[in-house]
Amino acid sequence: MNRKSKLFLSFLVSVIVLTFFLYTQFTKAGYFTPKIDLPNGLNSPIAFSIYYLDVGQGDSILIRTADGHDMLIDGGPDGSVLERLGEVLPIWDRDLDWVVLTHPHEDHIVGLDEILKRYNVKQILEPDLKNVPDNERYFNSLGQEKAIPEEKAIKGERIVLNNDVVFSVIYPSNFQMEEENLNDDSIIMQLEYKGKKFLFTGDATAEVEVKILDQNIDSDFLKIGHHGSRYSSSQKFLEAVTPSVSIISVGVGNSFGHPTQDTLDRLSAVGSRVLRTDRNGTIEVDVGENGDWQIECSKGCN
Numbered sequence: 471m472n473r474k475s476k477l478f479l480s481f482l483v484s485v486i487v488l489t490f491f492l493y494t495q496f497t498k499a500g501y502f503t504p505k506i507d508l509p510n511g512l513n514s515p516i517a518f519s520i521y522y523l524d525v526g527q528g529d530s531i532l533i534r535t536a537d538g539h540d541m542l543i544d545g546g547p548d549g550s551v552l553e554r555l556g557e558v559l560p561i562w563d564r565d566l567d568w569v570v571l572t573h574p575h576e577d578h579i580v581g582l583d584e585i586l587k588r589y590n591v592k593q594i595l596e597p598d599l600k601n602v603p604d605n606e607r608y609f610n611s612l613g614q615e616k617a618i619p620e621e622k623a624i625k626g627e628r629i630v631l632n633n634d635v636v637f638s639v640i641y642p643s644n645f646q647m648e649e650e651n652l653n654d655d656s657i658i659m660q661l662e663y664k665g666k667k668f669l670f671t672g673d674a675t676a677e678v679e680v681k682i683l684d685q686n687i688d689s690d691f692l693k694i695g696h697h698g699s700r701y702s703s704s705q706k707f708l709e710a711v712t713p714s715v716s717i718i719s720v721g722v723g724n725s726f727g728h729p730t731q732d733t734l735d736r737l738s739a740v741g742s743r744v745l746r747t748d749r750n751g752t753i754e755v756d757v758g759e760n761g762d763w764q765i766e767c768s769k770g771c772n
């Protein structure tokens with residue numbers, strides 16, 4: 471092969487590699503989502519996706535709208551959230567509109583520290599605690615270094631991701647929280663879109679569940695409280711929510727025995743389909759503009 475041919479060949483290879491790279495990135499960003507003959511099973515273009523990220527024993531959930539707005543609810547127990555986000559966000563997107571800390575337990579807050587260091591976070595939402603623990607003080611100091619506004623969650627507040635994707639805070643109903651169990655300071659939020667409802671509960675236990683029964687908590691998708699512990703997901707609560715799909719964020723072989731058999735039995739009694747990050751990996755729920763939805767799981771959904 472002469473020098474000219476070699477040059478041409480390496481040029482051609484570079485073009486092919488670059489085209490492939492750009493195609494995968496644009497596909498991730500949803501630019502190539504076709505309007506008709508949707509291959510993904512939806513009968514309308516994707517409005518937003520929810521990713522219940524597989525971060526081991528902890529919670530981390532990303533909500534991403536088709537026009538590129540993102541909310542991250544909790545960050546899991548370590549830096550693994552960075553890798554998980556890298557799998558679902560386009561490489562150039564370093565912005566997160568909202569970071570929500572449901573409550574400052576290590577399995578929710580530690581990954582968020584890494585997020586604040588590496589992403590351009592626009593706003594933080596957290597519960598207003600009377601006694602702020604050291605790990606949350608550190609998290610707050612990282613936010614203050616970058617001058618990120620911090621909002622304290624309160625019932626009735628609306629958190630806007632874009633015009634159509636708006637969350638309502640259901641709990642807490644007061645500031646200066648001082649629950650004995652930090653899990654019961656968890657922010658609970660609901661997202662409603664075209665009649666479909668998604669409930670996010672942090673680690674709230676049955677003590678809190680009973681306080682929100684009178685609100686409109688009936689939902690299609692429920693992020694199960696406290697990793698499927700026996701102290702959350704009471705029968706009364708599940709009968710009020712009647713989730714079609716329940717998602718348990720839990721680590722493989724965790725030492726807490728989560729999820730407990732009692733919780734799984736209660737879910738089975740209300741006829742909910744159960745997906746778990748320890749078995750199914752990252753669970754992606756795509757919601758179409760008509761309110762239709764479909765689920766994909768990184769390790770298979772069965």
Ligand SMILES: [Zn+2]
Nearest residue numbers: 528575577673
């Ligand atoms: Zn937890």
